[in-house]
Amino acid sequence: MTDPDRETPGPRETLSSVNESTWGPTPATGRAPAEPPAPPRKKRAGRDLRAAVGVGVGLGAVVLAALFVYRPAFLVVIAAAVVVGLWELSTRLVERKDVRVPLVPLALGGVATVVAGYLGGTEGAWSAMALTVLATCLWRMFSSPENYLRDVTAGVFAAFYVPFLASFVALMLAADDGQWRVAVFILLTVVSDTGAYAVGWRFGRSKLAPRISPGKTREGLAGAVFFAAVAGALSMMWLIDDGTWWQGVLLGLGVAISATLGDLGESMIKRDLGIKDMGSLLPGHGGIMDRLDSLLPTAPVVWLLLAVFVGVE
Incomplete structure (x- = not known):
């Protein structure tokens, strides 16, 4: 029960007591001190990073073992x-x-x-x-x-x-050097996706296709193009017979564009279906289709460019 003999504190007294107990004495002006700014939020990847890395390493090991x-x-x-x-x-x-x-x-x-x-x-x-x-x-x-x-x-x-x-x-x-062609195809797609994620996460400001995939940025696309072009130049010189660096740059550019379009294409399908992932088979990644989204449309691009540059056989 409330003591009837005790005066109910006014708004200023209440504010003063709260400030005094929380932030210290109120200044002579009677104004409450400003609250300390909240610490900046750290960006999050949105998935279980440890699981994603572990599954990615495991899949990579299986692929390399079967390929070579x-x-x-x-x-x-x-x-x-x-x-x-x-x-x-x-x-x-x-x-x-x-x-x-x-x-x-x-x-x-x-x-x-x-x-x-x-x-x-x-x-x-x-x-x-x-x-x-x-x-x-x-x-x-x-x-x-x-x-x-x-x-x-x-x-x-x-x-x-x-x-x-x-x-x-x-x-x-x-092809005679088929294992190396497939390795270059997978490597450039992974480098493109990783470059887009890393640059977009750190520097991304301008949305690439906000209605389809809000996380995609133009800065991320630039990162995909740059890293894929560098990786393509090195791969064509070291891993593909008769390959040249400029062919690798063009190959990396093609991979970055096709991988991005493939990712956006599956994002469009998932938005139409109202789902986040196609499956849950791969912890930290979603389903198999969530990993094939950029690989599938990139495969004919890499096959065609390699056939033009160094032949089919």
């Missing part, structure tokens, strides 16, 4: 990534849009497209791709005709987006 110990084993890595990527994409489409793509013919046809690209070149990859599209259309015919066109269209998109683009990695692998 026994080249055909790398086909298994590509095929596994294609199947898991198709599964993640089809699962999200069902969950968020009720779009039911025929996963079985897509997965089988995706593996066939990768293998055909390695064994039969571009003709083999295109032939397997055409059969995959045909099988997807036929498979869906055994279900309800409702939304047939929508589901088949999504299936054809998935076939081109994942296995067909991945087949260009198999085409690079089939």
Whole structure:
């Protein structure tokens, strides 16, 4: 209960007592001292950095072992990534849009497209791709005709987006120095992504595509171009026979642009689906598709530029 004989302190007395107990005596002016400025917030990466690094190192070890110990084993890595990527994409489409793509013919046809690209070149990859599209259309015919066109269209998109683009990695692998071409392709894509992240995190101010990916900045893109160009010049001189530094600069530029567009493209898909990640298979990274977003569209770019610069074989 309140003591009726005790006077209720006025606003100035209350403020003075609070200031005195918290910040010390109030100055003679009667004004409350200004609060100390809050310490600046540190930027955060938004993911578990330790998990991301650990998973990245583990994946890198698997890729390098398969690539340089026994080249055909790398086909298994590509095929596994294609199947898991198709599964993640089809699962999200069902969950968020009720779009039911025929996963079985897509997965089988995706593996066939990768293998055909390695064994039969571009003709083999295109032939397997055409059969995959045909099988997807036929498979869906055994279900309800409702939304047939929508589901088949999504299936054809998935076939081109994942296995067909991945087949260009198999085409690079089939060359005499295939392991080095694939290594350069992966290296430049990783360097481009890392350069964009590091420069954008430290210096990023101007948004690149705020409606699609608010975290992307023009400064980050400049960092991707610079680091990929340097890495490309060094890679072409040291790792690719008959390669020159200026070819590497052009290669790095192409990688930086295609990797950025690929990242933005998947961001657009995820925004349309209303999700942050395509999956959760890789701690700190999301799903397989969240790692393939910049690799897939970069594969045909690197394959084409290397074919122009040093030939297909």
